[in-house]
Amino acid sequence: MELGAYSFGDTQLNPDGSLRSTAEAVKNLFDAIVHADSTGLDYFAVGEHHTLEMPASSPGAMIAAAAGATKQIRLGSGVSVISTDDPVRIFQQFATADAVSGGRVEITAGRGSSVESYPLFGYNLRDYEQLFEEKLELLMRVNEHEQVTWSGTTRAALKDLTVVPRPVNGSLPLWVGTGGSAPSSVRAGRLGLPISYGILGGAPHRFSALSDLYRRTAQQAGHTGPNIKVSVAALGLVAPTKDEALERFYPGWRNMHTQMGKLRGWPAPDDNAYLAQAHAPGAYYVGDPDDVAQRIVQLHGHMGHVRHFLQMDIGGLPQEHFLESLELLATEVKPRVERLLAIEG
Amino acid sequence: MVTYSNGITCCSPPPSSRHRLGYVSTSESRQDSGFRTIAVLGVGRVGSAVARTALAAGYEVRVAGSGAAEDIALLAEIVIPGARPMTVVDAVRDADLVVVAVPLSKYRSVDASALAGKVVIDAMNYWPPIDGQIPDFENDIASTSEVVRRHLSEARVVKTLNHIGYHELEDDAAPSGTTGRRALAVASDDEAAAADVRVVLDRFGFDSLYAGPLAAGRAFEPGTVIFNGSFPRDELLRELELHPHPTH
Numbered sequence: 001m002e003l004g005a006y007s008f009g010d011t012q013l014n015p016d017g018s019l020r021s022t023a024e025a026v027k028n029l030f031d032a033i034v035h036a037d038s039t040g041l042d043y044f045a046v047g048e049h050h051t052l053e054m055p056a057s058s059p060g061a062m063i064a065a066a067a068g069a070t071k072q073i074r075l076g077s078g079v080s081v082i083s084t085d086d087p088v089r090i091f092q093q094f095a096t097a098d099a100v101s102g103g104r105v106e107i108t109a110g111r112g113s114s115v116e117s118y119p120l121f122g123y124n125l126r127d128y129e130q131l132f133e134e135k136l137e138l139l140m141r142v143n144e145h146e147q148v149t150w151s152g153t154t155r156a157a158l159k160d161l162t163v164v165p166r167p168v169n170g171s172l173p174l175w176v177g178t179g180g181s182a183p184s185s186v187r188a189g190r191l192g193l194p195i196s197y198g199i200l201g202g203a204p205h206r207f208s209a210l211s212d213l214y215r216r217t218a219q220q221a222g223h224t225g226p227n228i229k230v231s232v233a234a235l236g237l238v239a240p241t242k243d244e245a246l247e248r249f250y251p252g253w254r255n256m257h258t259q260m261g262k263l264r265g266w267p268a269p270d271d272n273a274y275l276a277q278a279h280a281p282g283a284y285y286v287g288d289p290d291d292v293a294q295r296i297v298q299l300h301g302h303m304g305h306v307r308h309f310l311q312m313d314i315g316g317l318p319q320e321h322f323l324e325s326l327e328l329l330a331t332e333v334k335p336r337v338e339r340l341l342a343i344e345g
Numbered sequence: 346m347v348t349y350s351n352g353i354t355c356c357s358p359p360p361s362s363r364h365r366l367g368y369v370s371t372s373e374s375r376q377d378s379g380f381r382t383i384a385v386l387g388v389g390r391v392g393s394a395v396a397r398t399a400l401a402a403g404y405e406v407r408v409a410g411s412g413a414a415e416d417i418a419l420l421a422e423i424v425i426p427g428a429r430p431m432t433v434v435d436a437v438r439d440a441d442l443v444v445v446a447v448p449l450s451k452y453r454s455v456d457a458s459a460l461a462g463k464v465v466i467d468a469m470n471y472w473p474p475i476d477g478q479i480p481d482f483e484n485d486i487a488s489t490s491e492v493v494r495r496h497l498s499e500a501r502v503v504k505t506l507n508h509i510g511y512h513e514l515e516d517d518a519a520p521s522g523t524t525g526r527r528a529l530a531v532a533s534d535d536e537a538a539a540a541d542v543r544v545v546l547d548r549f550g551f552d553s554l555y556a557g558p559l560a561a562g563r564a565f566e567p568g569t570v571i572f573n574g575s576f577p578r579d580e581l582l583r584e585l586e587l588h589p590h591p592t593h
Contacts, residue, residue: 113475114474114475115475115476115477118477125450125478125479126450128450128477179390180390181389181390182388182389182393182420183388183389183410183420185420186417186420202512202516203512203516206512210424213419213420213423213424216419216423217419217420220419263474264472264475265472265567265572265573267570267573267574
């Protein structure tokens with residue numbers, strides 16, 4: 001089981017609650033990835049959001065920078081909103097970072113949970129489905145082939161054009177990111193792509209029906225082998241004790257929900273909901289190393305996922321708590337997860 | 346406020362439509378709407394959860410996506426075990442109740458002729474921060490279900506199930522009579538259809554309140570207290586009275 005983190009960038013707050021600079025947030029994120037690498041964490045994913053609170057808008061640029069500054073960690077996007085970008089350009093950016101890193105770079109393609117990128121890049125939400133379907137197909141094609149021929153309705157056709165650089169290991173691992181709609185699981189299974197579930201609330205084990213659906217669909221479509229695999233992205237924070245974890249994560253969680261609530265018409269954050277989600281069988285992996293390890297392994301029993309990665313830095317989480325959590329995940333949670341998985345066979 | 350002899354209370358409408366409430370039926374005294382078969386259009390998160398809830402409540406359930414039945418056969422088998430995958434036309438043909446749970450941006454793709462005369466639950470929401478702006482709804486002062494009803498012009502449209510999270514639908518269901526049982530609001534211009542739907546909601550595991558005509562559905566659209574919260578019947582009643590959304 002690989003463990004890791006993902007981030008949309010987290011702009012720090014001044015004492016009066018106002019936002020500090022987005023440039024600082026990007027530098028903090030870079031430092032965190034370098035730190036995660038040095039502690040032995042397996043995976044780090046970046047972006048993409050386009051807000052003052054979450055400014056990691058350019059996963060490809062951040063991953064390229066991190067590729068040159070890290071030694072072992074795998075780097076990916078979480079997710080690349082391919083619907084509003086050019087798949088050829090995304091591939092080139094990630095393949096470039098892959099070359100710099102010596103073959104540690106992946107792409108997770110998704111539609112994103114918000115729609116800020118549509119007006120930003122001049123796309124129409126009317127084309128939501130078609131943009132994603134076509135661009136995913138094109139991204140798969142440039143990932144597999146050096147010479148690309150493709151035509152569709154969402155961008156100009158490609159006729160036997162060269163797309164470089166080529167990935168170190170032949171192609172980049174290309175995942176589909178989903179929030180848990182059944183048709184998305186069917187899509188990934190039919191395409192034979194690995195799938196990454198963003199489990200942001202509710203009871204995570206409920207997603208086991210979706211991962212079953214994904215695997216069965218892939219099997220029916222004739223896709224077998226190591227590419228048929230599942231990862232899980234969720235909120236969480238590791239601290240030396242459960243109480244510290246709950247206290248450290250809460251203010252940022254509250255800030256994020258208050259801020260997004262204004263935007264999306266959500267209710268005021270509910271402290272009881274926070275506590276419920278932060279304990280088994282909830283979806284927030286907030287706890288001490290034992291607690292987080294046990295809950296990851298419990299979910300593994302339901303979903304058989306190969307990677308579990310956490311969004312820790314939200315709502316102005318102090319950077320030192322972020323760094324400590326990354327370190328604890330790598331040095332304390334990981335060995336516990338491995339031990340528990342070995343026991344459970 | 347109207348309190349019936351059986352202890353069932355129904356909310357007052359905004360003053361401009363108060364007269365309509367005189368026709369509120371004592372629907373909850375009815376034990377059975379006679380509904381046996383429910384068709385759920387849409388197999389995303391909401392549609393799947395509604396279909397599972399209907400199965401758990403003992404209904405015969407058909408589900409349909411946008412295409413052929415075999416496209417969703419495996420999905421239905423694993424995610425909605427017990428539901429029969431069908432095309433939209435087949436699914437609704439002899440269904441007693443149809444639940445429309447497709448993304449609102451696709452509401453015009455729902456075959457209005459197939460739904461003529463049917464009791465139809467509109468479980469959809471207009472939520473621009475998530476789904477982007479849709480001109481049909483952005484440029485209209487009507488409630489979203491009224492806009493939907495214009496398309497489904499011959500259907501007996503009922504707005505409900507839009508203001509409960511898809512995972513809450515399964516988590517919060519409770520037997521009739523349970524203390525603090527969650528209540529859902531129901532709006533429709535067709536009061537008989539609303540009454541039938543309330544019987545179904547009861548079997549799903551929820552109390553309900555008739556909020557008035559479709560225009561009153563604004564009171565539980567995204568951004569409202571009711572949309573954001575979870576209320577037993579007496580509290581839902583208070584919220585409906587505190588936040589009247591006048592008809593136009």
